[in-house]
Amino acid sequence: xxxxxxxxxxxxxxxxxxxxxxxxxxxxxxxxxxxxxxxxxxxxxxxxxxxxxxxxxxxxxxxxxxxxxxxxxxxxxxxxxxxxxxxxxxxxxxxxxxxxxxxxxxxxxxxxxxxxxxxxxxxxxxxxxxxxxxxxxxxxxxxxxxxxxxxxxxxxxxxxxxxxxxxxxxxxxxxxxxxxxxxxxxxxxxxxxxxxxxxxxxxxxxxxxxxxxxxxxxxxxxxx
Ligand code: SAM
Numbered sequence: 001x002x003x004x005x006x007x008x009x010x011x012x013x014x015x016x017x018x019x020x021x022x023x024x025x026x027x028x029x030x031x032x033x034x035x036x037x038x039x040x041x042x043x044x045x046x047x048x049x050x051x052x053x054x055x056x057x058x059x060x061x062x063x064x065x066x067x068x069x070x071x072x073x074x075x076x077x078x079x080x081x082x083x084x085x086x087x088x089x090x091x092x093x094x095x096x097x098x099x100x101x102x103x104x105x106x107x108x109x110x111x112x113x114x115x116x117x118x119x120x121x122x123x124x125x126x127x128x129x130x131x132x133x134x135x136x137x138x139x140x141x142x143x144x145x146x147x148x149x150x151x152x153x154x155x156x157x158x159x160x161x162x163x164x165x166x167x168x169x170x171x172x173x174x175x176x177x178x179x180x181x182x183x184x185x186x187x188x189x190x191x192x193x194x195x196x197x198x199x200x201x202x203x204x205x206x207x208x209x210x211x212x213x214x215x216x217x218x219x220x221x222x223x224x
């Protein structure tokens with residue numbers, strides 16, 4: 001198995017399950033046009049987020065790490081008419097591109113893109129009483145993933161889902177001596193997740209057009 005095979009199989013899956021979608025396609029194109037990194041979730045991963053949000057019946061979603069709004073659109077499309085999604089983004093250009101894409105998707109009424117480092121904007125959300133959220137998707141810088149998870153626990157309730165991307169890092173996650181801060185960041189997060197009594201959680205390895213990585217899924221099982 002190699003990247004080429006993962007990519008063609010991802011294309012096979014996408015061709016079957018994800019019909020051409022002008023809004024999502026334009027979102028990817030905007031990422032390229034703006035010279036932003038193509039580090040959005042793959043189409044089938046976006047649909048997985050959508051399915052999980054539908055399964056949860058999510059009415060309120062928090063996303064940490066917006067980029068151009070690709071995963072945001074997948075998640076927001078699962079919301080009911082009066083649903084709300086807040087997405088946090090540190091980079092002003094990314095936030096501006098995402099706002100345009102969210103407008104094109106007709107989701108401006110449901111989605112708020114909040115600009116700023118998440119460790120600054122999360123306390124703002126708390127002060128404003130924005131919680132509770134039914135689903136939190138963590139997909140920003142990996143160094144602070146554990147802190148984002150702690151905020152997610154504060155902002156959720158029994159039955160909420162907390163999903164975290166990029167927690168395997170091409171397998172480098174098993175290297176306790178790694179000097180890569182992203183690897184150390186996700187190692188710290190995985191350990192905290194595994195030790196957290198308030199969630200039932202697991203990590204699955206993922207391969208596909210975006211390479212080899214992993215996704216953590218946690219169900220909040222206790223009110224606190
Ligand atoms: N979730 C997006 C998707 O799948 O379409 C991809 C998000 S991308 C992997 C990570 C994003 O997090 C980037 O846009 C980056 O600018 C943003 N980011 C990085 N550090 C951040 C921070 N401290 N606070 C908020 N956003 C941050």
